[in-house]
Amino acid sequence: MYQRVRRRKVAEINVVPYIDVMLVLLIIFMVTAPLITQGVKVDLPQADAEPLDEDSKTPLVASVDAQGRYYLTVGADDKEPMSLEDVATMVAAHLKLDPDTPVVVNGDGAVSYDAVVQLMVILQKQAGVPSVGLMTDSVEE
Template sequence: MYQRVRRRKVAEINVVPYIDVMLVLLIIFMVTAPLITQGVKVDLPQAEAEPLDEDSKPPLVASVDAQGRYYLTVGANDKEPMSATEVAVLVKAHLAVEPGTPVVVNGDGAVSYDAVIQLMVLLQTVAGVPSVGLMTDSVEN
C-alpha cells in the first residue's frame, strides 16, 4: 500500500511582491521629491487680503527698500539696514524665544523680485519660518 506523506503546512509569508511594490514606490518618491521642493511656499490671498488679528502677537516684518537694503521691524521698532542673513538670524533668535510669531515680508514696489525671493528663502531655510506672508497696502476705491 501507499504510504501517505504528510506535508507540514508552511506558515511563511511570501514577501517578494511587497519588496517589488516598495522599490517602485521608492523610485517614484526619488523622482518626485526634487520637483516638489523647488518652490517657495507663499500664502497669498485669493481675493482681498485680510488684516492680522488684533489679538495675535505683533508680527516680525522683514522689509526690503527700493535700494535693496534689508530691515527687521518688531512691532514699531525700526532698526538700521542689515544683510539678509542677519535678518534671518535675528528672526530665528526671536522665534526661539516666542514661537508662533507671524513673519511677513514688506517689499518696496521698486525693488527687484529676486531680492524679495532671496529674503523669503533665507527666512525659511536659515530661520526655520514655516510660513512667510507678504505685506500689502489696502486698495482704496
C-alpha cells in the first residue's frame, strides 16, 4: 500500500508583489509632489473695503515704503523712518494710554511681502496689538 506523505502547509505571505507596488507608488509620489507644492493659482475675491467710521478714534498707521523703511503716523503727523523695534515700542506705549486705538498697516505696492508680514508680526507679538487692519486704495470703476 501507498503511504501518504502529509505535507505541511506553509503559512507565509509572498511579499514580493507588494514591494513592487510600493516602489511604483513611491516613484509616482516623488515625481508628483514637487508639481503639487510649487504653487496653486488662486483668484482672490474682489470687494470694496469698508472705511473706518468717522466716530472711531484716529488710527495708528504703521507704514512700509518702497525701500522697506518703516514709519509710524498718528493722524496726519509725518515721522522720520524708524526701526521695526522702535515702531513696536511706540505702538505699545500708545496702546497703554489708549487701548481702543485701531492699528492699520499701510504697505507700498512695490514693497516685498516679507516686509509687510514682519511689520504685522512685530505689532502683534511685541506691541500687543489685538488686531491689525490693512489700508487699501478705493477701487475705481
